[in-house]
Amino acid sequence: MLVGLNNVTFEFGSRLIVENATWHIMPGDRTGLIGYNGTGKSTLLKVIVGEYLPSAGTVERGRETTIGYLHQDLLSFDTNDSILEVAMGAFERVKQLEKELDLLVKKMESPSFTGDSAADEALLHEYSDKLHEMDVLDGYNIHHKTEEVLQGLGFENSALQRPYKEFSGGWRMRVLLAKMILQQPDVLLLDEPTNHLDLPSIEWLEKYLLHYKGSVVIVSHDKFFLNRMVNKIVEVYQQELHHYTGDYDYYETEKALRIEMQQRAFENQQDYIRQNERLVERFRAKASKAAMAQSIMKKLDKLERIEQVEIERPNLRINFKVDKQPGKIIATLKDATKKFGALTIVDGAEAEINRGDKIALIGANGKGKSTLLRMIAGTETFDGERIWGHNVDESFYAQHQLEALNVNNTILDEMKECGSGKTELELRALMGCFLFSGDDVDKKIKVLSGGEKARVALAKVIAGKGNFLMLDEPTNHLDMHSVELLAEALNKYEGTSILVSHDRFFISKTANTIWEIIDNEIKVFKGTYKEYVDWKERMAKQKPAEETVKEPVQKIAEQPAKTQENVADRDQKKELQKLQRQFSKLEEDINRLNNSKTTLEADLGNPGIYADRNKFQQVEHEHKLVLSKLSAAEKQYEELFEKIVRLEG
Known part of the structure; x- marks a missing residue:
């Protein structure tokens, strides 16, 4: 368990947010925290990070557990540093190591350093240890990692050196999101992260978080985002936390089922109560049955009553009206x-x-x-x-x-x-x-x-x-x-x-x-x-194939074009030889692509590759590229084959 809420009650002034709430955030959890406006979702995140203390119950955090919390209040932060520098603030230890290594190098470059004394040997050991730590932290790639994340969130490469203070609130929030992602905390709390993102950046964030090794809690009103991102839903409803294991669509189906079952149980209990109350009324007047009536009444008093389901939700009654009809x-x-x-x-x-x-x-x-x-x-x-x-x-x-x-x-x-x-x-x-x-x-x-x-x-x-x-x-x-x-x-x-x-x-x-x-x-x-999305995907699939085929096919098409004026006088055998040479070359290309495909598929079948997100994405990209080139080459192979058959015939 990374973070645990145990029987937590929290009141904000006179308003009760949650009562006796229990929630354990486990490694690998990707949780959508949902609820109607004003139910206290953002407040609950502040309870988790310790900004607010519960009125009752406890909040437990593992001693080594790190928490990243993205929220609107962060926008008060301001600095003249570039956005690249702000995001690279995620690597505090690496930056400190860089300074320490520079200092050690200067000491080793001084004339007094010979490498023979015990002090010099200790200096060399310290330098070696820090180099090793730098290597373990992958410190030599922090610039590349930071640029990659910022670009994924929509920043042009040319903007990375611009001062943070020049950017608007939405863009500043992206920089802080990049920094938080790069810190790789055990638990990442995101309060409406998509509010300041465009569609390409949301799609990039989805892909990134799907491979994120820590646990993620997301407050969002974006159904698409939640369905792609989460494997659990926690709903703040009627001052309680309701847990669902699944995405948002599952939550909607399961909630409707739970409500239906509770309503059925309520109705069955009400029938039972009415039947027993009628018996009490019938037996109460008879002395011989008074004890039985008393017993039934005691049984009803001890009965744990099932609440009737009343869905509490704020219903906006939006009704757009039109006063007059416009032209076409x-x-x-x-x-x-x-x-x-x-x-x-x-x-x-x-x-x-x-x-x-x-x-x-x-x-x-x-x-x-x-x-x-x-x-x-x-x-x-x-x-x-x-x-x-x-x-x-x-x-x-x-x-x-x-x-x-x-x-x-x-x-x-x-x-x-x-x-x-x-x-x-x-x-x-x-x-x-x-x-x-x-x-x-x-x-x-x-x-x-x-x-x-x-x-x-x-x-x-x-x-x-x-x-x-x-x-x-x-x-x-x-x-x-x-x-x-x-x-x-x-x-x-x-x-x-x-x-x-x-x-x-x-x-x-x-x-x-x-x-x-x-x-x-x-x-x-x-x-x-x-x-529109389906159409864009079809266009994207066609484009690589067209680019791969375009140049070789164009060359083949051009050769007959040059000779159209005097086709009868052309040496048909010479043309056939050219096509046969191209055909042989294409066979070699297809064999090479098939070998690459086999190697890449073997890599993708290796579970160890999924531990390195960058390596996995690179291999996955290369595999798609090879498949696209192979498809184009095979199509060209068939076209050449038909031309050769026609010339030979």
Whole structure:
């Protein structure tokens, strides 16, 4: 056991977070910590690391157990050091060893060092020991390792020497995540790690953590991420911890089954109680049966009552309404160009949004997704045209709107200022749908959590009754249940929408069109996110084969082309000899590739290779490359064979 919570009760002020909670984190565990917003998931992580002490019970940590904890509060850290230096802070001992070795080298280079004295011999032993420790810690590869992790998390190589303080909060969080990964703690606690990552970085993090040797606890609202990452789920629900052995899909199925079984047990017990109560009523008046009635009553009093299942969950009642019907074309971008200094977002881009489109704008961070959304919304200047369609009534939700909320306003005052034309009674009813009931609407914006602010900003968008929604990361700060409800609402929405999101579950449930900025152009894929991913995978598989075949086939194709003008006068035998030489060479290539394939498959069959993640990934990559080349070579082999048969015939 690495960390253990034993009968822990924790109260935050007057609010009970968990009562008599037990949870043991074991080696190899990859656990998703889930629960509705406000149930105390982040608070529980702070109890695990010792920031908060439990009201009752104990938290045990192994003497040698190391814990890494990634959370939003880390963003207060600031420094002029480069991001490479900050991430390399993970290797404190290696950096200390480098200094100590430099000092020892200077001593050994001094004229007084001869190597003969006892002191010199001790110096040599110390130098040898430190070299050995450096080797054990793989200290000579720390630059390479750090660069690899930072690049995996989306940093360009050219950015690694830039000062940490120049980066925004999301990018800073990536640097700190890189540092934590490189420290390789026994237990890695990640609080919403995907909030600041784009899709390529999330996919990289998934691959990295799947081979991570320590245990991982993840708080996340990203279903796709949890399904790929975890083998256990711990749910904070009704001040208790509920444990499930499986991924998120398993948890959903198993929870429904547990609820059904508990409800059945409750109903059976209620039938039993009613039957016995009827017997008591019947026998109570008869003196001869009074003792029996008393006995039944005692038995009922001792009975451990099964609770009725009442699923407590915050139900956002999101209902997007449309006031007026727009024309067929919502918006058109013509010859759109946007640059930030040397950085080009789009160059002469063209795009059209039609009524009924539900567009997901995806891709890596830094490609300009949010910029493009602002261009469409009209809040970002650019060269070119944005032509608005007929009768378009737009609503725009963006992350900056959370900061744009007036912190001194109450929730109700903020809603009154959004220009919806609704009465105070209607606004109170709307805020009730967003879990702000009764006196909650009189809370000041400044005391709200990130999730609560996001709900206020969303409510303002909905109050507008727009027929065209533009949403920038709308699922950030929402729990999974709220994400599902928002997805359902967007599916029912009769208007048109375009959204930026890294939540693959949300995109898969809401989009019928995918936009991606590639080579400064807007590439449009008409279809769902799953269809888009399948298509990308097919294209990726075809590309290596095409590249391998392209050059040799081109050479073969060119030779007859040069001789087309006078084919009858050509020496057919000479052409045949050329093809036969190529055929022999290709046979040798195929034999060589088959030998490589056999060797690599033997390596992959060796269990020891999986202990070294870098080695495993390298061999796996080489194996895929060999298979691709072999497939291309065999295809070329068949084509050459057919040509030779035709010439010989």
